[in-house]
Amino acid sequence: MSTPSSLQHLIDSLRVLPGVGPKSASRMAYHLLQRDQTGADSLAHAIMTALATLKHCQLCNTFTESDICEICADENRTHEQLCVVEMPTDLLMVEQTLAYHGLYFVLMGRLSPLDGIGPKDIAFSRLLERASDGIVKEVILSTNFTVEGEATAHYLAEMLRARGLTVSRIARGLPVGGELEHADPSTLAQALVERRTLAG
C-alpha cells in the first residue's frame, strides 16, 4: 500500500512553500482535498495567473502588471530621490506614511550569506544602474534594521557613494509616543547616538 501518486506529488509540491515541512505539507494536502476543494482550485488558478501576468517594473523592480509601475509612471513625484527597500510590502509601508514623494527601488531580498543570497541574487547591479541615471541625487537606504538589512545597507552605501551619490539611512530611535521606560536599551542607545541638534 502506498499513497496515490497524485496525492504524494501534491504533498511534495507544497514543500516549495517557505517554512512548510513534510508534516504540514501533508496536513495542507488533506485539508485542500477534504475540506476546501473550491479554495484549492482557486489557489491553483491564482498561482498560474500571477506567474503569467506579474513582471518586475523596469525602473523600480517591484511586481507590476505593466512595464512601468504606477509610482514610477507618476509625473508628480520627485525624481531626485530613490528610496531603497527590501520587499514590495516595505514600499507599501513607506507609502502609507504619506511622508515620502520620491521614487523607489525594491531589492526583492537582502544580502544573507547564510542562506546563500549574495549580491548577484538580489537586484544590486540594476539599482546601481538605476541610481546612475543622472537625475537621482539622493538614495535613501530603507532596508530593515536586522543584521542582514544592515549589512545590505552598508554594502550599498559604499558602492553608491563611490558613484558620487548622496546616500542616507532612515533613522533609528524611539517610536512616536514612545516612553524611555519602555524602550529597549539598544534602541535608546541609538536614539542618543543619532540625536538631532534643534534649531535655536
Next chain:
Amino acid sequence: MSTPSSLQHLIDSLRVLPGVGPKSASRMAYHLLQRDQTGADSLAHAIMTALATLKHCQLCNTFTESDICEICADENRTHEQLCVVEMPTDLLMVEQTLAYHGLYFVLMGRLSPLDGIGPKDIAFSRLLERASDGIVKEVILSTNFTVEGEATAHYLAEMLRARGLTVSRIARGLPVGGELEHADPSTLAQALVERRTLAG
C-alpha cells in the same frame, strides 16, 4: 499605489492553507514569484491533478485514484476486521507495523465541536453502513488518544455496539523499550489499568 490585483489574489488564495495567516501568505507569494517560479508552476499543476484524479475509496473512504483502493481490493486480507483511523497517514502507520491484515475505514477527520466538526462532517454514516455488511465482525477503533480522538471513539463505540458488532480500542501503555522512570504518569496509569493477565 496598491498591490497588483493578481498578486493580491495570490496572497488571498494562499490563506486557504491551514495555519497560513496574512503575513505568511504574503511571504509565500513573494517566495514563489521571486525565488521559485518553477516550483510555483508545479504546485499549481499538482493541485489541479490531485483535484481531478483523487476520489474516496467506495469501501474504506481513503483517497485513491480508483473506485476501490489497493487494500480493499486485496483478496488476501481478513474481511472480518475493520480498523477505523482518522486520516490516511494513520492508515499508513498501521500498515507499517505489518501486524494487521484486516481492512480499514478512514474517517477523514474526528469529532471536534470547537472547530464545528460534528458527526455529519466526517464519514460516520458511511462507516456504520460499511460495518453492517454482514461480513465485518470486529471494529478496531484506532483514532488518536487526544481529547477529540477519544470522544470520536466513544461516540462510534456506542453506535457500533448497538448494531451487534464487537468493538475494540487499540491499547495505551508504555512504548516498546520504554522505562517506567521515563514514562509520563498518565500513560503509566493507563498501562496499569489495561494490564493483561499472562497465560501461566
